[in-house]
Amino acid sequence: MVLSLLILTVAISIAVPEATLVAGALTLLSALIGLLIVRGVQLIISLVLVGCGLAALIAGLLLGDRPDLADFLTVNQDLIAMLAAVSFVRLITTSTETPAPRLSGAKAVWRTAAAVHLLGSVINISAINLIGERLGKDGRLSRLNELLLSRSFSAGAFWSPFWGATAAAIAYAPGAKSNVLILCGLCLALVALTYSITATVRRFGPSLGNYHGYVLTWRALRIPLALAVVVLGLHTLIPETPITRLVLVGSLGITVVTLFFIQPRTAGSRLFSHVRSALPRLSGELTLFASAGVLAIGLGSFFNAVQLELPVTQYTIPVAWATTLVMAMLSLVGVHPVISIAAVAAVIVPLHPDPTLYAMSGMIAWGASAAAGPISGLNIYLNGRFGTNNFAIARRNLPYFIVVLALAWPVLWLCDTLA
Numbered sequence: 001m002v003l004s005l006l007i008l009t010v011a012i013s014i015a016v017p018e019a020t021l022v023a024g025a026l027t028l029l030s031a032l033i034g035l036l037i038v039r040g041v042q043l044i045i046s047l048v049l050v051g052c053g054l055a056a057l058i059a060g061l062l063l064g065d066r067p068d069l070a071d072f073l074t075v076n077q078d079l080i081a082m083l084a085a086v087s088f089v090r091l092i093t094t095s096t097e098t099p100a101p102r103l104s105g106a107k108a109v110w111r112t113a114a115a116v117h118l119l120g121s122v123i124n125i126s127a128i129n130l131i132g133e134r135l136g137k138d139g140r141l142s143r144l145n146e147l148l149l150s151r152s153f154s155a156g157a158f159w160s161p162f163w164g165a166t167a168a169a170i171a172y173a174p175g176a177k178s179n180v181l182i183l184c185g186l187c188l189a190l191v192a193l194t195y196s197i198t199a200t201v202r203r204f205g206p207s208l209g210n211y212h213g214y215v216l217t218w219r220a221l222r223i224p225l226a227l228a229v230v231v232l233g234l235h236t237l238i239p240e241t242p243i244t245r246l247v248l249v250g251s252l253g254i255t256v257v258t259l260f261f262i263q264p265r266t267a268g269s270r271l272f273s274h275v276r277s278a279l280p281r282l283s284g285e286l287t288l289f290a291s292a293g294v295l296a297i298g299l300g301s302f303f304n305a306v307q308l309e310l311p312v313t314q315y316t317i318p319v320a321w322a323t324t325l326v327m328a329m330l331s332l333v334g335v336h337p338v339i340s341i342a343a344v345a346a347v348i349v350p351l352h353p354d355p356t357l358y359a360m361s362g363m364i365a366w367g368a369s370a371a372a373g374p375i376s377g378l379n380i381y382l383n384g385r386f387g388t389n390n391f392a393i394a395r396r397n398l399p400y401f402i403v404v405l406a407l408a409w410p411v412l413w414l415c416d417t418l419a
Helices: 002-012 018-039 038-063 070-071 077-093 106-123 125-135 143-158 164-171 178-210 216-235 243-262 267-306 317-332 339-347 355-372 377-386 389-398 398-418
Strands: none
Touching: 002 018, 002 077, 002 143, 002 243, 018 038, 018 070, 018 077, 018 267, 077 106, 077 125, 077 164, 077 216, 077 243, 077 267, 106 125, 106 143, 106 178, 125 143, 125 339, 125 377, 143 178, 143 216, 143 339, 143 355, 143 389, 164 178, 164 243, 164 267, 164 339, 164 355, 178 355, 178 398, 216 243, 243 267, 243 339, 243 398, 267 339, 317 339, 317 355, 317 398, 339 355, 355 377, 377 389, 389 398
């Protein structure tokens, strides 16, 4: 119920900015509830983040920093509300149709990669489940399908406003230009996917001609396309509104309208069922994001007080590339990208970085590490859902990881030029 109120309050804040403070309070409440619900590793990580954040905040206060009260109520509420709202899209994107494949060979590989990327860019991990079920045999994926899914899906982090990567990056880089991020991220995704799919096609060898992959249909594409049109249209009309809030409104609006149009008798019950059963299952991830927000607030206060001296004085393209490497490497060894983005953002405050450039840096790091991190959310999901060896997938994705980080420099240069 708290998450539902949070979604509603963030949506209201588009017209009533003061509602942001209420949304912040609801975020803190949801984090507190989450700490009582989540178990295992997620609980430990969240407690460590909150503990470190509070310790840093207390240290900052003792050293003389006096943060604004409003700072305490800006704990990633837009990011959390957006991710919760996007989950509703699953209600209208599940498809049981299995049309006969018309393509085979290299064309089928490219079509499958395009389907994973386009659907994954909007409905996130649900696309992996939907397409993986069609590609798998007896609930298992071949090694080449594992590579195809992990690389094509993770590239969505480079540009998609429906991904947590974009939302997190913008949350810690307020003022970032969404149109520049989408354009530059699409360029990186296009080049990275071209390299990835070309390499994957070669790996098929003699069996390539028998590959049919996933059939991309208009029925599967129409909801993602409608969402993209609505969000970009809203962004054109109200460009000052954060893209995360537009994604929230677009996701909920299209879901509600579609459900009441195609299933008017059951639409209300399905929405209520999602609120009651599906939203609580997001508690682990959303509590982690809220905890990372507490850490960022605490670190920000501490670094403001100590006046940290950095070896550089400006956030240039080389520095942006270096921060991309740092965030990617941290994520590679198990640090969640939202944590590394939050921590690095607090450290580089004295450099007054261009928000668009820093957001792009965080999005690249997130996408690269999602494919190559052995304990990234994506690879853990593949392991749990299809029984894959996530460490083996990560190892085979290391060349892709290196290529993406090499491409990051020219993409950051383009981003800096356009911003």
